[in-house]
Amino acid sequence: MRLIPLLLLGVATPAFAANPALEPKPASEATIAAQKEIAASLPADDGRDLEFxxxxxxxxxxxxIIRAKDGRPVWNVEAYSWMQGDAPATVNPSLWRHMSILRHHGLYKVADNVWQVRGFDISNMTVIKGETGWILIDPLTTRETASAALELVNKELGARPVTGLIYSHSHGDHFGGARGVTSEADIKAGKVAIIAPAHFIEETASENVMAGAAMGRRANYQFGTGLAPGAQGQMGSGIGKGVAGGEITLLTPTDTILKTGEKRTIDGVELEFQMVPETEAPSEMNVYLPAARTFLAAEIATCTLHNILTPRGAKVRDALAWSQYLGEAVNLYAGRSNTIVSSHCWPRFGQKEVESWLSGHRDNYRYLHDQTVRLMNKGYTQTEIAEKLKAPPALANQWFNRGYYGTYSHNSKAVYQRYLGWYDAIPANLNPYPPEERGKRLVAAMGGAKKVLAEAKKAMKAGDYRWSSDLLHQLVFAEPKNAEARALLADSYEQQGYQAESAIWRNQFLTAARDLRQGMTPSIASQSVDMISAIATPLLFDSVATRLNPEIIQDRKLAINFVIPDRQEKAKISVGNSVMITEMNSAHTAPDATVTGPRQLYLAMLFLKMPLAQLEAAGLKIEGDKAAVEALQAALDPMPAAFNIVEP
Known part of the structure; x- marks a missing residue:
């Protein structure tokens, strides 16, 4: 997932405007009744998860408190220490149970010479004892949390150098703390091996550049950025507490795994790998430790149903392949493993547990896939399938298959989208009005704002929050300044958040309520220097092309050569028909201009839009028509900022 830092400091929720209508509300009678019904339907808890x-x-x-160098707090391991007793009415009882287990933190031994640090970030760091040092799998999200985790390991188990680093997949919470546990100097000196799955760098760069701005804003909703942990606030993210603040780093792998069954020996420890691409991440692998009889399932099996398509947005994942890789893991590793761990959540112990856990996940993803396709082929739309499809009791009663992160509702739509796309074949949905215009027309058709409010209040009183939020959403888009509609929609979203079993559904509902009450809080997303350095130049130029504003460039034609000596690269930029085309290792024979300089200055010119005079003073050389370069720069939209989600 693309990561937006979340500071879990356990502080009080920020004060709302001095208006009772804009304050958080307690659980309604309808929500209290719904929570009791959910509690009565839950499977028996045999205590294994807590014990494990x-x-x-x-x-x-x-x-x-884990702090940055400047003293700024970036993580609080005890952010959920307030959780005691039974679930309050404002938290789904199933989610309360889940988070009461997930909140534990510290260093744990999981097998001979294998440990995990859990609860220091959204992900886990797995620690393996080599002949001379530590081999680490997934060094958390940020330099600060990874450093704190290693500090705890060295304090409790004896100080050792890091001799190996393994990235299980291409999401930032599995490599971002690399510089907190080792250094570029040690890697260049051959003291540390870094192993990653095939296409790791390409996929890491791709997800954080092309759609990075939109994903980042949506991730604020998914992870509840800005919501304080609490009975009326954030209750984790389903696979962990939240995403740590601090510096996201990246050290380039020294070795790549290409196929299942490949083995490596690092610091005297043999490791075997299973490739699982296009599952939870486009580039992903699992790790088997023969000597410890331990299998690390990365993120294709955790303590919850995962996302086939994350609410923050991503490439749609392959539920069928996901299930098949889990089946392969059962066949290749279950019989050889006494312990199974993952990069989130807690381990499971015993060969039978390993097999039932992997096969249970396998069957859940396969059922989700097959039944969605079955209903799709009967003519059901994705919305109809999402309403109809539920996990069978045999799967739903396995706690690890419940929807604390992904849900059947969202995932069935993702499977549908993978095969058929967004269009449900109903012509009315082929070319609907955009939200603002549609809202105005629907509100008018229903008899105006007062009528809509009256109907919404009726639905609220009946506890039908799905309908009330649908009605009020239309009214807010039709009349964004209608204070009563905004306040009531916030209340409706809030109650749905309280009832949600999925932590990230809860986060989205409660964040929406906060935005409606307080207004959008602009977020400043800082990009990792390491990430930018790792991104291939062609991808950077392709990203620039997505910001070309046709209203500004119009029908202007430009031919510009870029020369980048520090990368030994050159690029031919052609602009015409309001499109920017980049051809690497090529040049115009008669360019409007030729720009020469280090890539860092190109980043400043094309991303920060720094004035050319400043860039020339810093060493950028422009030959030919400087106005052509200025025209290109002027036609680029600024880097995207935060945008509204629950209002126009």
Missing amino acids: SQRGFIATRSDP
């Missing part, structure tokens, strides 16, 4: 989560505990930090 606490088994092997050694120690945790004495200071719960």
Whole structure:
């Protein structure tokens, strides 16, 4: 997932405007009744999950706050220490149980010479003892949390150097802390091997550039950025507490795994790999430790149903392939494993547990896939399938298959989208009016704002929050300044958040309520220097092309050569028909201009839109028509900022 830092400091929710209508509300009678019904329907809890989560505990930090170098807090391991007793009415009882287990933190022994640091970030860091040092799998999200995790390991188990680093897949919470546990100097000196799956760098760069701005804004909703942990606030993310603040880093892999069955020996430890691309990440692999009889399932099996398409947005994943890779894992590793761990959540112990856990996940993704396709082929639309499709009791009663992160509703739509796209074949949906215009027309057709409000209040009183939010959403888009509609829609979203079993559904509903009450809080997303350095130049130029504004460039034609000596690269930029085309290792014979300089200055010119005079003073050389370069720069939209989601 593209990561937006979330500071879980356990502070109070920010004060709302001095208006009772804009304050958070308690659980309504309808929500209280719904929570009781959910509690009564839950499977029996045999205590295994709690026992597994606490088994092997050694120690945790004495200071719960992890800080950046400047003293700024970036993580609080005890952000959920307030959770005690039964679920309050404002939290789904199933999610409460889940988070009460997931909140534990510290260093845990999971097998001979294998440990995990859990609860120091959204992900886990797995630690393997080599002959001379530590081999680390997935060094968390940020430099600060990874450094704190390694500090705890060295304190409790004895100080050792890091001799190996393994990235299980191409999401930032599985490599972002690399510089917190090792250095470029040690890698260049051959002291540390870094292993990653095929296409790791390309996929890491791709997800964070092309759609990075939109994903980042939507991720604020998914992870509840800005919501304080609490009974009326954030309750984790389903696979962890939240995403740590701090510096996201990246060290380039020194070795790449290409196929299942490949083996490597690092610091005397043999490792075997299973490639699982196009599942939870486009570039992903699992790791087997023969000596420890331990299998790390990365993120294709955790403590919850995952997302086939994340709410923040991503490439749609392949549910069928996901199931098949889990089946392969059962056949290749279940019989050889006494322990199974993953890069999120807690481990499971015992060969039978390993097999049932992997096969249970396998069957859940296969059922989700096959039944969606079955209903799709009967003519049901994605919305109809999402309403109809539920996990069978045999799967739903396995706690690890419940929807704390992904849901059957969202995932069935993703399977439909993978095969058929967004269009449901109903012509009325082929070319509908955009939200604002549609809202105005629907509100008018229903008899105006007062009528819509009256109907919405009736639905609210009946506890039909799905209908009330649908009605009020139309009214807010028709009349964004209608204070009563905004306040009531916030209340409706809030109750749906309280009832949600999925942590990220809860986050989205409660974040929407906050935005409606307080207004959007602009977020400043800082890009990792390491990430920018890792991105291939062609991808950077393709990203620039997506910001070319046709209203500004119009029918202007430009021919510009870029020369980048520090990368030994050159590029031919052609603009025409309001399109920018880049051809690498090529040049115009008669360019309007030729620009020469280090890539860093190109980033400043094309992304930060720094004035050319400043760039020339810094060493950028422009030959030919400087106005052509200025025209290109002027036609580029600024880097995208935050945008509205629940209002126009």
